[in-house]
Amino acid sequence: MPINLYDASVPVFTTALENLSLILQKASTHSAASSLPSSSLIADMKPLTFQIQTCSDTAKGLVHRLTDSVLVSIPDTEVTFEDMQGRISKTLEILKGAKREDFEGKEDEEIDLRGRKMKAKQYVLEFAVPNFYFHYTTAYGILRMKGVELGKSDFLGLDRKGQ
Numbered sequence: 063m064p065i066n067l068y069d070a071s072v073p074v075f076t077t078a079l080e081n082l083s084l085i086l087q088k089a090s091t092h093s094a095a096s097s098l099p100s101s102s103l104i105a106d107m108k109p110l111t112f113q114i115q116t117c118s119d120t121a122k123g124l125v126h127r128l129t130d131s132v133l134v135s136i137p138d139t140e141v142t143f144e145d146m147q148g149r150i151s152k153t154l155e156i157l158k159g160a161k162r163e164d165f166e167g168k169e170d171e172e173i174d175l176r177g178r179k180m181k182a183k184q185y186v187l188e189f190a191v192p193n194f195y196f197h198y199t200t201a202y203g204i205l206r207m208k209g210v211e212l213g214k215s216d217f218l219g220l221d222r223k224g225q
Contacts, residue, residue, distance in 0.1 A: 067128060067186045068165035074191060075121040076157045078198050081219035082117065083150045085202060089210045090143040099141055101204050112138075113201035114146045118153040120194040125156055127173050128182055129164040 089098055102109045108116075115138045126133040134156055140146050169183040180189070199217075206212055215221050 064169055065183075066162060066165055067168055067182060068160065068162040071121075071124055071128075071186050071190060072157050072160050072162075072165075075117075075124070075194060076154060077219060078194065079117065079121065079150050079154055079157070081217065082114070082198060082201065083147060084219070085205065085210075085212060085216050086114075086143055086146055086150070088212060088216070089205045092205075092208070092210045094208055095143065098205065098208055098210070099143065099146065101208055103200065103204055103207060107200070110201055110204045111140045111146060113197045113204065114140060114149060116197040117194055117201070118149050120190055120197070121153050122156045124186065124190045125160045127175075127185070128168050128171075129160060131160075131164075 089095060092098065099111050100109045115136075118136060122134055122136070125131060134152070136149055136152055140149055169181065171182045172179055173182050173185040175185060175189065202212065202217055
């Protein structure tokens with residue numbers, strides 16, 4: 063039985079975004095909180111706000127591409143923790159509105175990702191999920207580098223899940 067692309071993406075993104083929200087909540091109380099949104103790992107990398115925007119764009123773009131739903135536009139205007147939390151909330155609403163049955167049988171449909179064509183299964187497993195986690199991990203790394211007390215349990219959401 064083929065994997066349903068919903069199962070490989072929407073719950074994964076939902077859990078990670080919920081974890082990211084809690085991570086940002088911790089970061090917002092850090093002594094250097096005001097400078098964190100514009101912080102990056104190294105000068106030629108994008109800042110924390112961009113990492114959050116890209117996690118959001120990847121998640122909502124996946125729902126759009128695989129369900130033929132309207133792409134919800136969220137302008138990239140975040141500069142504060144409150145802004146980033148708002149974007150995560152909007153993205154979670156989009157994910158919560160996605161229906162598993164709308165993803166059924168889509169594995170072999172062609173996806174056009176900015177001129178690069180691929181099967182939907184390849185798009186989910188080889189682009190969307192890895193891209194999302196690259197930016198999620200980078201956001202976590204920026205905050206750890208700046209001294210926010212975070213650990214693997216924050217990244218995985220283990221405390222949130224009571225594990």
